[in-house]
Amino acid sequence: MEKLTMDNDGFEVAGVGFASRLILGTGGATSLDILEQALRVSGTELTTVSIRHFAAAGCGSVYELLARNSVRPLPNTAGCFTARDAILTAQLAREALETNWIKLEVIADEHTLLPDPIELFTAAEELVNDGFQVFAYTNDDPVMAMRLEQLGVAAVMPAGAPIGSGLGILNPHNISTITARASVPVILDAGVGTASDAAKAMELGCDAVLLASAVTRANNPPLMAAAMRDAVRAGRAARLAGRIVQRDLALASSPDSGMMQALIGDFS
């Protein structure tokens, strides 16, 4: 029984270690004050921010908020529909924020916000070659995840369900196939609606969970941030602890057929 605590159980991505496996996005927040409360409660050390808004209209205050809470900003290419657009946005982010980290989102349409695999692949290839650490927001296809990893992305970020849907993990089989085969960190991105979804993502072997609207649009964002913090820890611990096998036929867990028979010899 080598590991009783989770104290040193961080994860590393692009060469940087993080103690928290919860990544809280800023999308959907209705006030900076509540966002800041939620971020603090969540313990997150990395958060996504839209570079387009930074560039366009002064979301500097968000960056100040992150800075004073020691949260690393991960610029994203939200709002880009083509590889070209996303690449330009990533380059803009690199200059503006002096980081080569980019969460690469290339979406197919404004309605579903689903990632476009073809544009994503093209953009990822070019950005990797251009020296970026690419965090690729992708569908949950295990082959796509593998192809992105082969390109050299820093992390694959499969969607559990459409952004903002709160539908949870629609295809756990795919997520567990991805995590079983990946050598880079797998970060579940999009779909989480409640705490058990986040726990489940970790149980399926994800290295971290990214979520935004599940917290920012909850009735009580800071309390939901606490829920997600605990859920991610719980799911991670359950993964490491080695869960019991599922059985179709009931197996007694009462002392009658379990412990006591074993113990009677020792303790009677």
Add this chain to the structure above:
Amino acid sequence: MEKLTMDNDGFEVAGVGFASRLILGTGGATSLDILEQALRVSGTELTTVSIRHFAAAGCGSVYELLARNSVRPLPNTAGCFTARDAILTAQLAREALETNWIKLEVIADEHTLLPDPIELFTAAEELVNDGFQVFAYTNDDPVMAMRLEQLGVAAVMPAGAPIGSGLGILNPHNISTITARASVPVILDAGVGTASDAAKAMELGCDAVLLASAVTRANNPPLMAAAMRDAVRAGRAARLAGRIVQRDLALASSPDSGMMQALIGDFS
């Protein structure tokens, strides 16, 4: 935003308050030492123990273990197949442990360990009339839960799945119907296999979760106990925080269509 922390969020059953909503059973433990570690980590304040074994063969050491960790024992009638048997066992427990609390289990067979609703109902009625605080282990039928409540039980404890199966909550619809209608505490009992199951139970409105083999038979019981502790907290907080509604069509959570439009007025 009245409630930011979970500090005072305990629950009360049979007139006694508990800070922890996780109830860890002792069944399936392979050593008293590991059981004690798991209990400590879990933060549980109430645990089930088999009165039959106590009476029969000296599981006194389990009671000592509970006493030194300030965990209240909840004697159960595990191993009873008839109302008569369960009633006698409950009376024995009352004398031996000087408590009128009893977890009432009347099982149909040794193979599935499913509760027998007819025997359960008969036994519950008599025990309530005899002054017991009855914690009734029942199927997940909302009508059965209601009938037990009308008898005057202290808590209804619906099974999520067969004992020891680790199948989770097979019928969330039933559990949420029970919690929506119950006036007494609802404690999910049996079926939990991993952390997300426990979180889900709380999200469905349960007041507490009872589990045993999910922890005692995990590869690393104390670590799984930590997972369950956090999962129960997470699920409870998520319930209170008011989760987002599930949507079939994606709704943007990126700043593009959410926060920033709202914020630009403030920050541009």
Add this chain to the structure above:
Amino acid sequence: MEKLTMDNDGFEVAGVGFASRLILGTGGATSLDILEQALRVSGTELTTVSIRHFAAAGCGSVYELLARNSVRPLPNTAGCFTARDAILTAQLAREALETNWIKLEVIADEHTLLPDPIELFTAAEELVNDGFQVFAYTNDDPVMAMRLEQLGVAAVMPAGAPIGSGLGILNPHNISTITARASVPVILDAGVGTASDAAKAMELGCDAVLLASAVTRANNPPLMAAAMRDAVRAGRAARLAGRIVQRDLALASSPDSGMMQALIGDFS
């Protein structure tokens, strides 16, 4: 390969054989004409009718409709909340329709229409002793099904989901446990919303499926009746045909790794 066709695959209940395993209820029909069309298309040979309405207010036309289509009426005790009420209603049905068959429904409340297991058990016991062939509408608890069978009911009729909910089979595990252990026919009753639900019931081992609102309240009841007729046949055939095992890892079904290797020796 003994059985290639389904031609002789009827089922028997209470000593009477039926070629069709689909039992179409009359509840929810909006006109007698459409109901008759749906019944004809469905091929059903047995249908439930409310004795209360017959007695009260002249639903004689429904019985004429059934008679001219050679559909056997199965009177039910819909609307009864207590064992006493249900017993009286069953006796009334026996006199009025000259049959000792009764579908025993004892519901807990008008809102959910869920069966009350305690009242059901009491009524079933008395009706069996009084010479009735009892078709017991029950929850999906495997122990309850077994207890009813031990009383001597003609068939157990577990609910897949609440009446009229269209939620399908909320707990397939329970239904398959019931069918694996039952010696009397198991008829899935309530919950079916669409064709795949009915097919699934048969795949889980049910002997027949009873549904009403899924057909009577569909946009096109006769077409949905055809769908249900085919679905029940499909599910039954699939059960008999022996489905492939589910596998987590993909197994090739293309000729590459399957047939052709085997065949090349024979056919090249």
Add this chain to the structure above:
Amino acid sequence: MEKLTMDNDGFEVAGVGFASRLILGTGGATSLDILEQALRVSGTELTTVSIRHFAAAGCGSVYELLARNSVRPLPNTAGCFTARDAILTAQLAREALETNWIKLEVIADEHTLLPDPIELFTAAEELVNDGFQVFAYTNDDPVMAMRLEQLGVAAVMPAGAPIGSGLGILNPHNISTITARASVPVILDAGVGTASDAAKAMELGCDAVLLASAVTRANNPPLMAAAMRDAVRAGRAARLAGRIVQRDLALASSPDSGMMQALIGDFS
């Protein structure tokens, strides 16, 4: 009530009409005799065959079997791992079988047989430009389906689950999103394990279902072929018939609160 029968409910793909919406593949068959029985029972008019085997080693007897049963062969590129390979195989098929129809499979590895979206897209584009009617075996990503449609494929064929897994439809949400948006036929391909899976595919809006091992590897392939034939018809009819809405709270379907109130005015 315009449509009471399914008699004219065929579907059209690449300009050709088919009365049957079940496409039975040949993979996994253990004898030509049983395959022929299954094909006949199934009513299929289109079936996939591996061109690689045809070219390599004389599966001519399969083609003769198809010819005498008036089943159109749809050559596939099973066993191809790259766009280049698949394109060459398609061209070979066109010459050998004198058809420009090709089921395009480009798989990522022999273990999972999952399609490779990047190679698939490249190959589909070139084959469409080369005059092929491309039936594209793809993952269940709605965006990928749309991109393939924009290339000009004849049909998109999303996988319900990995080939040969029998896991059914792992992500119904994705399949229904695809069918809601597609202008070309959507044919569910891979994953079907039993009849209810096939019915469900049609209920989700698919135009047809392709399956192989669910039939060829069942204990009784011809009987399972009958099950699939009926299931596809059932699911299609249910889709057209307009199913009832799912409700969380029970709605009475017994005559008490439905038909009879309505009918009493007319029939009493």
